[in-house]
Amino acid sequence: MARKTGSHSEITGPRVRRGAAAFARHGYAAVSMRQIAAEVGVQAGALYLYTPDKQSLLYELMKTHMEELLASAAGVGWPEEPRAALETFARHHVRFHFDRPEEVFIAYMELRNLEPQNFAAIEALRRCYEDRLETILRSGQASGVLSVPDTRLATFALIAMLTGVTNWYREGGRLPRAAVEDHYAGMVLKAAGG
Amino acid sequence: MARKTGSHSEITGPRVRRGAAAFARHGYAAVSMRQIAAEVGVQAGALYLYTPDKQSLLYELMKTHMEELLASAAGVGWPEEPRAALETFARHHVRFHFDRPEEVFIAYMELRNLEPQNFAAIEALRRCYEDRLETILRSGQASGVLSVPDTRLATFALIAMLTGVTNWYREGGRLPRAAVEDHYAGMVLKAAGG
DNA sequence: GCTTGAACTGAACACCTGTTCATATAAACT
């Protein structure tokens, strides 16, 4: 057997990326190329038509995710007023993470499995995102409408708090998305002294 | 060659546990028994004098960590007043996590690599710890000195925020431990409306 | 209808995996 009817690279390509999302469930090292291939419905060798190697599969997944996060954040209408901007940040973060639980998980858990060069690239993207929040906190601090003990520490603390939503939120759970978003936004604002 | 001078189980046993902490750096699946053995200074086969298998090594590590966390929390002098209790919780959490960055990392990252039975046991311990915080929040809510949108959500959010300290804090960094502890305690209190 | 080439297979490569076990050593006890 070889090429099957109706299977083209435009179909298999995305399937490979989706298959690689299995990294989220069991971890990069624990998921073999053969397992990904099986999920895609293909033999292991065929994966190498879509990625040069396993590491690139992980890296591309994380890079794409971070770029989408940054692009999504850039596309938001940002209020001038720092408290409103902070609320916007919190709501956007939670909302974005609702829709991509697997990618978020990978982006935060598999950093240690990136080769140094790839790690540096992803870290740089992450830093960009953090800087967006820190800028808001600094401007709020300067104008006196926000009050945090240390802008860098507060940036880490708030992002950690927000990202934690993926650890427990499950579709169809006790709280609807909008409520979760409201609650997180409220807590972030209070934590930052808004 | 075989048994070496001055090497006993009382020495090798702890070394095995310390060697298994390599799970923190590269992940459970990525660390082989031979790598752990090499770190201990022993052949792979000898590890099985100290653990029935690799999974138990991970499980015991996590179980011990969680039990120590619970024991440490139980040993604290807990104030009656909810705001003071919340501050105590935050400070204890941060302080405890300062000293065990690797174990904390493993406890939060390797849950998915536990077999179902072991996972359930660790989750139960984690739940105990969370309940301690939630109890504080509820009593504060009841007496009106604290105000959170949802005690369960707030529990997750605050613990995520506090645990995040291990992601960036490094010994000898910009901020001393005491300052970090102060800042986190302050933000937690504010976030909970204290 | 024939040729081309993208898409895929399946076997092979060298090496690594967790785990077991017969064997060897050195310390402790008699």
Add this chain to the structure above:
DNA sequence: AGTTTATATGAACAGGTGTTCAGTTCAAGC
């Protein structure tokens, strides 16, 4: 000094790893 026993070795096991590649198949272009 001789025996026992805890501690460790190193080879072996069956199977899995990422990756390569000659060969096969099928849709599209002429």
